[in-house]
Structures are given as C-alpha cells and as structure tokens.
Amino acid sequence: MNNTTRQIQAWLLLLPALCLLAAFTHYPVIRTVWRSFAGSGVRMSDTLHLDNYRYLLEDEVLLQVLSNSFWYAAITVPVSIALAIAMALWVNTKLRGVGLLRLAYFTPTLLPMISVANIWLFFYSTEIGLLNNILGYFGADAVNWLGDPDISLYSLMAMTIWKEAGFFMIFYLAALQTISPDLYHAAALENASRWTIFKRITFPLLMPTTLFVLVNAILNAFKLVDHLFILTKGGPNNSSNLLLYYIFENAFSFFDTAYASALTVLLLIILVFLALLQFGVLEKRVHYR
Amino acid sequence: MQLLKKIGIGATALALSISTPVLSATDLTMYYPVAVGGALTKIVDGIVADFEKDNPDVNVNAIYAGNYNDARVKALAALQSGDPAQLSVMFSIDVHELLDLDAIVPFDDVVSTDEEKTWLGSFYPALMENGKVGDKTYGIPFQRSTIVMYYNKDMFRAAGLDPEKPPTSWEELAEIGAALTKKNASGQVDQWGAMIPSTGYPYWMFGALTKQKGQVLMNQAGNETYFDNPKVVEALNFWRDLGTKHAVMPEGTIEWGTLRQNFLEQKTAIMWHSTGNLTAVKKNATFDFGVAMLPAGTELGSPTGGGNFYIFKAASAEEQQAALKLVRFMTSPEQAARWSIETGYMGVSPAAYDTDALAEYVKTFPPAAIARNQLQHATAELSTHQAGRVRKLLDDAIQSVLSGQSTAEEALSSAQKQADRILKRYR
Numbered sequence: 001m002n003n004t005t006r007q008i009q010a011w012l013l014l015l016p017a018l019c020l021l022a023a024f025t026h027y028p029v030i031r032t033v034w035r036s037f038a039g040s041g042v043r044m045s046d047t048l049h050l051d052n053y054r055y056l057l058e059d060e061v062l063l064q065v066l067s068n069s070f071w072y073a074a075i076t077v078p079v080s081i082a083l084a085i086a087m088a089l090w091v092n093t094k095l096r097g098v099g100l101l102r103l104a105y106f107t108p109t110l111l112p113m114i115s116v117a118n119i120w121l122f123f124y125s126t127e128i129g130l131l132n133n134i135l136g137y138f139g140a141d142a143v144n145w146l147g148d149p150d151i152s153l154y155s156l157m158a159m160t161i162w163k164e165a166g167f168f169m170i171f172y173l174a175a176l177q178t179i180s181p182d183l184y185h186a187a188a189l190e191n192a193s194r195w196t197i198f199k200r201i202t203f204p205l206l207m208p209t210t211l212f213v214l215v216n217a218i219l220n221a222f223k224l225v226d227h228l229f230i231l232t233k234g235g236p237n238n239s240s241n242l243l244l245y246y247i248f249e250n251a252f253s254f255f256d257t258a259y260a261s262a263l264t265v266l267l268l269i270i271l272v273f274l275a276l277l278q279f280g281v282l283e284k285r286v287h288y289r
Numbered sequence: 290m291q292l293l294k295k296i297g298i299g300a301t302a303l304a305l306s307i308s309t310p311v312l313s314a315t316d317l318t319m320y321y322p323v324a325v326g327g328a329l330t331k332i333v334d335g336i337v338a339d340f341e342k343d344n345p346d347v348n349v350n351a352i353y354a355g356n357y358n359d360a361r362v363k364a365l366a367a368l369q370s371g372d373p374a375q376l377s378v379m380f381s382i383d384v385h386e387l388l389d390l391d392a393i394v395p396f397d398d399v400v401s402t403d404e405e406k407t408w409l410g411s412f413y414p415a416l417m418e419n420g421k422v423g424d425k426t427y428g429i430p431f432q433r434s435t436i437v438m439y440y441n442k443d444m445f446r447a448a449g450l451d452p453e454k455p456p457t458s459w460e461e462l463a464e465i466g467a468a469l470t471k472k473n474a475s476g477q478v479d480q481w482g483a484m485i486p487s488t489g490y491p492y493w494m495f496g497a498l499t500k501q502k503g504q505v506l507m508n509q510a511g512n513e514t515y516f517d518n519p520k521v522v523e524a525l526n527f528w529r530d531l532g533t534k535h536a537v538m539p540e541g542t543i544e545w546g547t548l549r550q551n552f553l554e555q556k557t558a559i560m561w562h563s564t565g566n567l568t569a570v571k572k573n574a575t576f577d578f579g580v581a582m583l584p585a586g587t588e589l590g591s592p593t594g595g596g597n598f599y600i601f602k603a604a605s606a607e608e609q610q611a612a613l614k615l616v617r618f619m620t621s622p623e624q625a626a627r628w629s630i631e632t633g634y635m636g637v638s639p640a641a642y643d644t645d646a647l648a649e650y651v652k653t654f655p656p657a658a659i660a661r662n663q664l665q666h667a668t669a670e671l672s673t674h675q676a677g678r679v680r681k682l683l684d685d686a687i688q689s690v691l692s693g694q695s696t697a698e699e700a701l702s703s704a705q706k707q708a709d710r711i712l713k714r715y716r
Contacts, residue, residue, distance in 0.1 A: 041675075042390060061685075125547045126539055127481070127556035139475045147488070147542035149692045235488055236542045236688035252362045254677040255386060 029268070032261045039258030052262035061238050062246070062263070068153055069243045073221035076160045081213055083165040085206070088172035089198075102173070109167040117230035120159045121146075124231070146232050149239035156240050159227060164220065168213045175209040176202070207286045215278055222271060243267055315611040318350045318367070321378035322360035322596060324565065332631045340618045347611045357383075357596065368392060368603055375604035376612040381419035381597040382672035382680075384427050385511040389674060393599045395425035399613050408617055411638045413661075418669035420597050422511075428597030429616055430637040432628070434563045435591040435660045435667055436497050438584070439570060442577040444469055444480070444558040455559075455581040459501070459527060462559075462584045466537030469558040482537030483559035484552075485528065489545025491687040492671050492680050493594055494561060497583055498524040500590030500668045506683070511673040512715040516683060516705040517698075524586070525697040529690050541692050563594060564660035567633025571654070580656035582663045589666035595634065626650075635660045674715040679708050 037048045056062060091102045108116065123130045124145035132142040145155040179202065187197045225245040228234055234241030234249065241249075247267065251260035323329045330353045337351045354360035357380040364377040379387070387393045400406050412430055420428030442452035448468045456462040466482025473479045485494050496506055504520035507513060515521060532540040552560045553573050561583065570578065583591050598616045600609055618624060622640040626647035629636040636642050642651065642661060651658045673679045686700035694700075 121544075121547065125544065125550075126541075127551045128547065128554050136477060139477075141477060142539075144539065144541035146544065147539075147692065149689075149694055230546075233488060235684070236692045237685045237694060239692075249677075249681070253358055253681070254675065255390075256675075256678065 032264050035258055036261035036265050039261060042255050042257050052259050055259060056262055056266065061241070064238050065241045065243055065246045068241055069222065072153065072157060072242060073218055076157050076164065076221055077214065077217040080161045080164040080217060081168060081210065083161065084168035084172050084213070087165065087169045088176055092173060092176045105166045105169055107166065108163045113163070113224060113226035114230060116159065116163055117227035121230055124155055147236055149236050152232050152236065152240040156227060156231060160224070164217065168217065171209050171213055172206060175206050179205050211278065211282055211286050214282070215275070218274055218278070219271070222267065314346050314348050315608055316348045316350065317376065317608065317611055317615060318352065318374040319376050319378070319615070320352050320354040320360050320364045320374055322354055322357045324356050329632055332628065336619055336624055336628065340615055343618070344614060347614065349615060365390070365392065368601060373601055373603040375608045376598060376600045376616065378431050378596040379599055381428055381430070381433070381593070381595060382670050382676055384420060384422055385672060385674045386676055387599060388422060388427065392601055393427050394602050394609065395427050396429060396600065397425050399600060399609050405613070411640060413638065413664050415664045415667040416593055416637055419593065419672055428599055429620060431596055431598050431620060432565065432632070432634045433593055433595040433637055434565045434634055435593055435663045436494065436561050436583060437564045437659050437663065438559060438561055438581045439552060440559045440579050440581065441552070441555060442579050444555065452577070452579065455579060456584045458584050459586050463531065463535040463537060466531070466559065467535060470537050480555065481539060481557040483531065484538055484543050484548055484557040485531070485561045486545040486548045487542040487688060487691050492683045493592060495524065495528070495683065495687055496592035496668070496671055497561070497590060498528055498586070500592065501583065501586035501588060503587050505668050506671045507673050512712045514673060514679065514705060514708045514712065516686070516708060517702040522697045522701055525687065525690055525701060527586070529697065532691065542688055565595065565632055565634050567656060568631060569633070580659045582659060589663070591663055591667050592670040593667050594670050629657070633657070673712060675711050678711055682707050
C-alpha cells in the first residue's frame with residue numbers, strides 16, 4: 001500500500017467521528033459566535049454589532065453570577081477531591097463489608113442529578129425538611145437553607161460535593177490498586193510514618209489521576225446546573241445563580257438568544273483558559289510512569 | 290420484462306395511494322403545561338380522547354411539556370424546526386412575546402360563523418384581559434386560576450378563632466396570623482400563621498398585594514411598568530413586614546414547590562396559592578380546611594393566572610379550523626365544568642357554572658366557587674414585551690427585599706429603571 005492510499009484510508013476512518021464533531025460541536029460553536037455579533041433578541045439583525053458584548057459589561061447580574069461560579073468551583077472542586085481521596089484510601093483497606101461501603105459511597109453518583117435535587121429539596125425544606133428537624137431536635141433555630149441569600153449557594157455546594165466525591169473516589173480507588181506494594185514494603189523497612197508514605201508515595205503516584213479528576217471536576221462545576229432548576233432557580237435574588245443556568249435563562253426564559261450567545265462565548269473563553277492553565281502548568285508537575 | 294411490468298404496476302399503485310385524497314384526517318399537535326402537579330395529564334388525555342371520538346376526522350397529539358416555561362420552549366422549538374404544533378396551551382402572559390415573534394394568529398381571524406363569534410364573547414371578561422392585545426383576542430382561557438387563601442379550620446378552632454371568619458383585611462391577616470403562630474418550649478416556631486410563596490412565581494403573588502392596594506403593575510400594551518409606584522412599595526413593605534414585624538411568616542423566601550406540603554403537614558395555618566391546587570388539597574388534607582378570597586388592603590384583589598390556548602400562524606387554514614374546533618370543545622361548558630371539578634382550575638365561562646355537574650359540585654363543595662367569585666376583583670397578570678426579563682427584574686427585587694438585602698424603595702426603583710430600559714423600544 002503506498003502512502004497516498006494509507007492517507008486516504010486514515011481520513012476515511014476518521015470521517016464518521018469528524019462528521020459528528022463538525023455537526024454537533026464545531027458548527028454550533030461557529031453559529032454561536034456569529035449570533036453573538038449578529039443577533040439581537042431571538043432574531044438576526046442586518047449588521048454586525050457589539051451590543052451584546054456591551055451589555056455583558058453593564059450587566060450587574062452577570063458579575064454576581066461570575067463570582068458565584070468562581071466560588072462554586074473554588075470550593076466544590078478541592079473539597080470533593082480531598083474527600084474522594086480520603087474515601088478511596090478508606091475503602092482500599094481490607095475490611096469486612098468493604099464492598100458495601102464502596103457501593104454506599106458510589107450511590108450518589110448513580111442517581112440522576114434531578115432526582116438528587118428533588119431528594120435534597122426535602123432535606124433543605126424549611127418547615128418539613130430533614131436538616132431542620134435534626135437541628136430542632138438539638139434545640140437550634142431553623143435555617144432557611146435555600147431561601148437565605150447568604151446560605152443558598154453553600155447549600156448547593158454541599159449537595160454537589162456529596163454527589164461528586166463518590167464518582168471521583170472510583171478513579172482514585174482504581175489508581176490506588178495499581179500502585180505497587182513493593183513501594184510500601186520498602187517504606188515500611190525505612191520505618192516511614194503513614195503521613196510520609198502518603199506524601200512521598202501515594203499522593204505523587206496519584207497525580208495523573210488527580211489531573212484527570214481536576215479537569216473533570218472543574219468542567220462539571222461549570223457544566224452541571226440541573227439541580228438549580230429544582231432547588232433555587234438561581235435565587236433568591238441571583239444569590240445561587242451559576243453561569244450556565246444564567247445562559248439558559250437568557251436563551252429560554254428571556255428569549256434573548258443573542259445575549260445568551262455572547263455569554264456562551266464568555267463561558268467558552270473561561271473554559272479554554274482553565275484547560276490551558278491545567279494542562280500547561282500542572283501537567284509539568286505530574287509524574288507519569 | 291415481467292419484472293419491469295410488476296414494478297410499473299407497483300409504482301402506479303403507490304402513486305395512486307399517495308395522490309388519492311382519502312378522507313384525510315387532520316393531525317393536530319398540541320403542547321400543554323402543568324404547573325401545579327397532580328394527575329392533570331390524565332384529565333387532558335381524557336378530554337382529548339372524547340374530542341377524537343366526536344371528531345373522527347381530527348387526530349390530536351397532545352404532548353405534556355413540563356411547566357409553562359418548558360411548554361413555551363418546546364412549542365417554539367417545534368415551530369422553528371419546521372415540524373410545528375398547530376396550537377398550544379401556554380402561559381397567558383406570553384402573548385406579547387409570541388406576537389413579537391410573529392408566531393400566533395388572533396382568534397378573530399379564525400372564527401367565521403355567528404355561532405363562533407358568540408363563543409368568542411362567552412368567557413369571563415377578567416380572563417380575557419391577558420389574552421387581548423389591541424382589539425384582538427389571541428388567547429382563549431383554559432387552565433385559569435386566581436390566587437386564593439387556603440386555611441386550616443382545625444387550627445382556627447384550636448386557637449379559639451371562628452373557623453368561618455378567615456382574615457378579610459391586611460390588619461386581620463397580621464392579627465389572626467399572630468394568634469395562629471405557635472412556638473415550642475425552646476422558642477422555635479412549630480406552626481406558622483401564614484405563608485405566601487416567594488419562589489417560582491413571586492411577581493404573581495405580588496400582583497395580588499399591589500392590586501389590593503389598588504395599583505396594577507403594567508399597562509395593557511405591555512410596554513410600561515409601575516414598579517416604583519408608592520403603593521407598590523407599600524405592598525412590598527407589607528409582605529416583608531409579615532415576616533419581620535408581625536412574625537407570622539418565616540423570614541426569607543418561601544418555596545413555591547413545597548408550600549402545599551407545608552400546608553398539608555400543618556406547618557402553616559394559612560397559605561396563598563393557585564386555585565389549581567384545590568382538588569389536590571381536598572384529596573390530601575387530613576383536617577378541616579376552608580378557602581377564602583384573599584384579604585383586602587384598600588380593596589380586594591388577585592391577578593388571574595394560568596394558561597391560554599393559542600393558535601399558531603404556521604398552521605394551514607384547514608388545521609386552524611380543526612384547532613378551533615378542539616379549542617371550542619375543550620372550553621365548552623361541559624368540558625370546562627369537568628376540568629374545573631377535577632383540578633380546581635376555574636370554569637372559564639359563566640355557562641360552565643350553570644351546568645348541572647359544576648352547579649351541583651359548587652353546592653356540595655363551596656370552595657370551588659371562590660376563585661370565580663374573586664374574578665370581579667381580579668386584574669391581569671404581569672405581562673409585557675420581553676416578559677421573561679421584566680418578570681425576573683421584579684422577582685429579584687421582591688426576593689432581595691424579603692431576604693433583607695435591600696429596602697423596598699431601592700429594589701423597586703432599580704427594577705423600574707431597568708424595566709424602562711428594556712421596554713423603551715416598544716413605546
């Protein structure tokens with residue numbers, strides 16, 4: 001087979017995937033960028049203009065939404081990763097019933113976000129909710145988990161962490177089981193403390209997994225907003241509104257697809273920036289075997 | 290040769306079968322929303338099935354499409370995809386936006402006979418307010434409601450109050466609410482006096498409070514709002530005071546979605562909610578409950594709410610006629626009566642309340658008539674151009690005041706300024 005046919009064959013093999021990518025990723029991206037410059041409301045205007053981006057700068061709600069999204073990612077990502085590692089270490093030991101324990105930690109991940117949110121709606125509900133009933137049992141005042149603007153975002157975070165940590169645990173568990181026991185035997189000979197073992201052996205060898213999980217966790221922090229539809233609808237007064245939900249609101253509640261497109265471009269830029277940061281900076285520090 | 294002949298015959302048969310206008314049935318696709326939960330989809334399916342039995346030449350594909358927002362999104366997405374619906378039940382307040390999108394036709398253009406024209410005038414005028422723009426009618430009332438006050442008679446008795454005398458004014462609401470609010474030994478509230486939901490549709494509840502002060506929120510053309518009017522500010526202050534000053538209602542926002550459950554579990558003695566919940570409350574309440582008109586500020590008042598029928602422009606003339614037939618069937622006195630009994634939504638025409646079924650039902654269950662009786666004090670629900678955005682401005686202002694982030698004056702004047710900016714180009 002000469003080189004040309006090999007080339008053609010290769011492209012033919014790539015073609016189905018390319019078609020799908022082009023139709024469902026590249027074309028929509030281009031359309032979105034186009035619409036953000038040429039659209040106004042649901043319609044297209046005749047000229048290119050910057051109105052949508054100008055509004056981006058004036059929009060006070062957007063400022064709050066961005067700050068919410070930042071804190072949401074900045075808190076849920078590290079906490080769920082730390083919890084995932086802790087849970088993975090815990091269920092990696094040889095215990096009786098460890099299978100059940102693993103299942104228990106993994107269950108939240110199996111449930112769809114919408115059902116999780118519906119369950120938590122009744123945990124958080126002020127009068128009939130589980131959390132306030134427990135608080136009441138200890139004589140504490142009821143907390144308006146979803147209705148207090150100072151708390152609502154944290155209530156969402158707690159649920160997200162609960163749901164995400166189990167998922168990441170699976171990756172860590174798999175990674176832990178690939179670490180050679182020899183390393184631990186050697187460390188035992190040196191009489192290393194458990195913390196040293198974790199710091200010098202386990203954690204560095206988990207770094208590739210951490211990078212993978214980190215990328216996924218950050219993406220999810222921006223991508224997963226299903227629970228907002230059930231729990232707070234971004235309220236009260238936008239205190240728990242996140243960027244993707246705000247895009248949805250603009251596109252489908254306000255029918256301002258043009259502005260939603262401009263917001264989507266913003267989201268895209270943020271995600272590209274974060275991806276570059278992660279792969280550019282962190283990957284250098286990751287130890288691959 | 291033989292083969293060719295066969296193919297020829299086959300093709301002719303095929304061509305014939307395509308071109309023959311067999312008594313072709315008209316297919317109608319209709320999206321409809323449900324906002325209050327319960328088995329409402331079954332009831333709609335039942336009514337549609339009856340319609341198809343009477344009209345074998347029309348096939349109706351009725352699709353449950355989630356809440357009002359979802360229904361609008363799905364119907365409009367279908368329109369854009371070229372596989373449109375011919376009619377839909379959508380939020381009565383979507384009318385200005387649907388017009389801006391050039392998606393709907395006025396019913397005045399679809400009706401032709403005198404009988405049909407009379408039908409167009411047969412509904413309660415208050416229910417037509419949100420459906421009319423200019424002199425034309427774009428929305429026909431279907432699942433329509435007003436806000437009513439549900440109250441727990443057992444709790445009234447326990448607090449030494451007359452269960453037949455629910456609060457009729459704001460002052461009484463505060464007083465009676467205080468008598469109904471109960472704290473336990475450690476000072477926490479076990480039972481609240483009243484709850485007005487402030488998520489989901491806060492602007493709707495607020496429309497009741499402002500109407501009770503004698504002020505509407507917008508003009509009929511939907512291009513002006515009156516959010517910073519002093520009476521509107523006063524109304525919002527009263528709402529906040531129920532939580533902070535009178536302490537008969539929890540502070541912060543109150544969840545729309547779980548409120549009915551709160552009422553059924555007797556965590557609150559009074560709730561304001563859509564009359565669309567009536568049948569569900571009736572079925573699930575383990576206590577004696579009553580329904581009353583909302584209390585008066587300077588006057589009685591509630592906005593109407595709920596969904597209207599719209600017919601889409603994209604439908605062919607024939608489809609529009611079939612759609613009209615369906616709408617007429619579903620809003621006929623008998624069906625409206627049946628719908629009202631099974632859901633709690635209002636019978637949309639006076640004739641519905643004259644049917645034996647509904648007249649009898651109202652006699653045995655008087656709360657079923659409260660929403661209707663309240664209609665004479667009702668006003669239109671907040672509906673403007675760019676309704677979603679404008680509504681959200683008001684929702685945010687209400688929530689920021691109820692959760693103590695800002696004062697009513699500040700929040701409402703800022704909302705008014707932003708609304709002015711949005712609506713300027715429609716004036």
